[in-house]
Amino acid sequence: MLELKKGDEILAVVGGIANIAGAQKVFSEYLDSDNSKKLALIKNEEALIKVANAIAMCRPDSVFVNTGSADDVQWIREYSLRQGEEKKLAKPGHTIHFDLPEDQARLVNQTFYIINEGEKMSSLAKTILRPDATEYVKKFMPGIMQGMTLIVGFYSRGPVGAEAAFPAIEISSSGYVLHSAEILYRNCFRDFDAEAQRTGLFFTNVHSQGTNTSADVPNARIFMDRSWMTTFATFCTYAGNTLLLKKGNHRFSVDYATYYKLEQQLSEHMFITGMTGPGGRKTFFAGAAPSGCGKTTTAMVGTDFIGDDLAQFWIDEAGVLRAINPEKGIFGIVEDVNHDGDPYLMQCLRGEGTEVIWSNVLITDGVPNWVGNGDAVPDKGINFQGEWFKGKTDKNGNPVPMSHKNSRCTLVASAIANHATELSEDPKGVPVKVITYSGRDADTMPPVWVAKNANEGVAIGASIVSKATATEVGATGVNRQPWANAPFIPGALADYMVAQFTFFNSNKFSKATRPIMAGLNYFLTYGNRGGEGNKLLGEKKDVRVWLGWLELFANGDVQAITTPIGYLPKYQDLVPLFKAINKEYPQSLYDMQFSLYVDKIVDRLELQKQAYSKEPDIPAILFEIYQNQTKELLELKEKFGPVIAMDNLI
Secondary structure, eight states, X not given: OOOTTOSOOHHHHHHOOOSHHHHHHHHHHHOOHHHHHHHTTOOOHHHHHHHHHHHHHHOOSEEEEEOOOHXXXXXXXXXXXXXXXXXXXXXXXXXXEOOOTTOSSEEGGGEEEEEOTTOOBOXXXXXXXXXXXXXXXXXXSXXXXXXXXXXXXXXXXXXXXXXXXXXXXXXXXXXXXXXXXHHHSEEOGGGHHHHHHHHSOOEEEEEEOTTOOGGGGGGOEEEEETTTTEEEEESOOOHHHHOTTTHHHHHHHHHHHHHHSTTTEEEESEEEEEEEOGGGOEEEEEEEOOTTSSHHHHHHHSSEEEESSOEEEEEOTTSOEEEEOSOSEEEEEOTTOOTTTOHHHHHHHHSSSOOEEEESOEEETTEEEOTTSSSOOOSEEEETTEEEETTOBOTTSOBXXXXXXXXXXXXEGGGSTTBOHHHHTOTTOEEEEEEEEEOOOSSSSOSEEEOSSHHHHHHHHHTOEEEOOTTEETOOSEEEOGGGTGGGOOBOHHHHHXXXXXXXXXXXXXXXXXOEEEEEOOOOBGGGTTSOSSOBSSOGGGHHHHHHHHHHHHTTSSOEEEETTEEEEOHHHHHHHHHTTTOOOOHHHXXXXXXXXXXXXXXXXXXXXXXXXXXXXXXXXXXXXXXXHHHHHHHHHHHHOSEEOGGGTO
């Protein structure tokens, strides 16, 4: 069990401010009259004491309070430009930010949960004991903002007033970080006190890039104090490490849902999108996928796009699963984003009128370029490593790509043509009828399959496998990625899994409102399915077909084939969906994609079984599901052989 406010609060220990009188003294010393007047509108004493401790610890030259007004946001933009954190590009409203070469993704080996002695944690989580974290903060953070301005903003992770939305404070010396926060999150300065009272909590984030030199990156740390819901980040600028409203606070949301909102809320690493079905029917999806596995592409295929990364869930009084996006913007990977696969996003990136912060792409004559954009490759330009030219190689003779694989674009989601902005900002959330889980699987699972029940749906999520991606510095190989949320699950995996089984089996759902749960896989290759080569069996636009079939199935418009792993689509139901995207769909391709390769699936089940056997207290139902599916698959193998075509099961 997670116990909140347990142990010494590190921010208070190092900052030294214990009460509101001490906080006011700090404000009178560091804030000018304008910013004092702005901060005086915040009445929550706990929040004010935290801000004061951050100021007292970091010792900036000045403090800027961001109320979210047009003037304040413009000040932040100009501050980031003055500091050299961003530079203007040719297109109005576009800027470029370069992270250090060593700071291009989440610093997984320098990211830790601060824990108290004896707390049960996920085996996939890196931890540091409270006294050791305190020593680091005492050593590196006092005076870390000298010569800089401390900027503080007050945000909501979700539409203000939504059941599963939480307020948060973002404190940083980086204009780029606060500029990004304004694009990605809802400034709730005027509503902060009321939201903190409604929820009974808020998150606090303190970041400073320090001198922002490569020499400092080995000292970089990203700490997440679970008990005090406070993050610390030092000596880095990559937004995944510094804009801690995002994945830092997502971790706190996961913790809170797991231990304090059992059967009431879930906090997931999921997109939210709506599909339009027959007769204009709207069906909303939420789906988990590790980075690099098609999550943003899937989200934007929808006719009513809500969000591409995070989702907060609850069950409403009518037993309907509701979801909100805690963000209002996109911090998206741009590699392979092009007009063919991502037309709506490309309209924003190459068109006029959208504010965009680019990071770590190639800039040529003020124009951003990136790998896979569909345009001609420039001869030369500037990227995060400095000058780049065609044919450039590294010290080992390997080609240097023009942009980093984790290059990003930051923009408001409402700029995207298929974004359902009104629904996205509705505190009631959207009704979710389909949950999907995706991995990066070249040889085992079919493109789409539906769980037979909630327990098997949770098992699909628990069994995601993916390759390590460029989003994580220091990660290699093939990883298990439970629920695509594993890097963000602080507590014991068993506790999180119990929360999943409890939530999706809740009696609050009726038969009509219980969501279906499905697996997706876009990465099968010809060579692994009876053909030759590493070419994918599908392409980006096929996603419309798989989601389209799920929309029909969830609403009872099509039937499915029952198999040991779940329900699979019939060939004749997919053909018209492929015609709708102007593609032929031969039976031979269907057979390659949907035949059950029994030995591979059984091996995958055994891999999961062995891995979870090392985790204490995993619910027995998971192993029963793996065992039953294995048994049924082997029985079919006895009857039909190791590769089972769907025709055999109809």
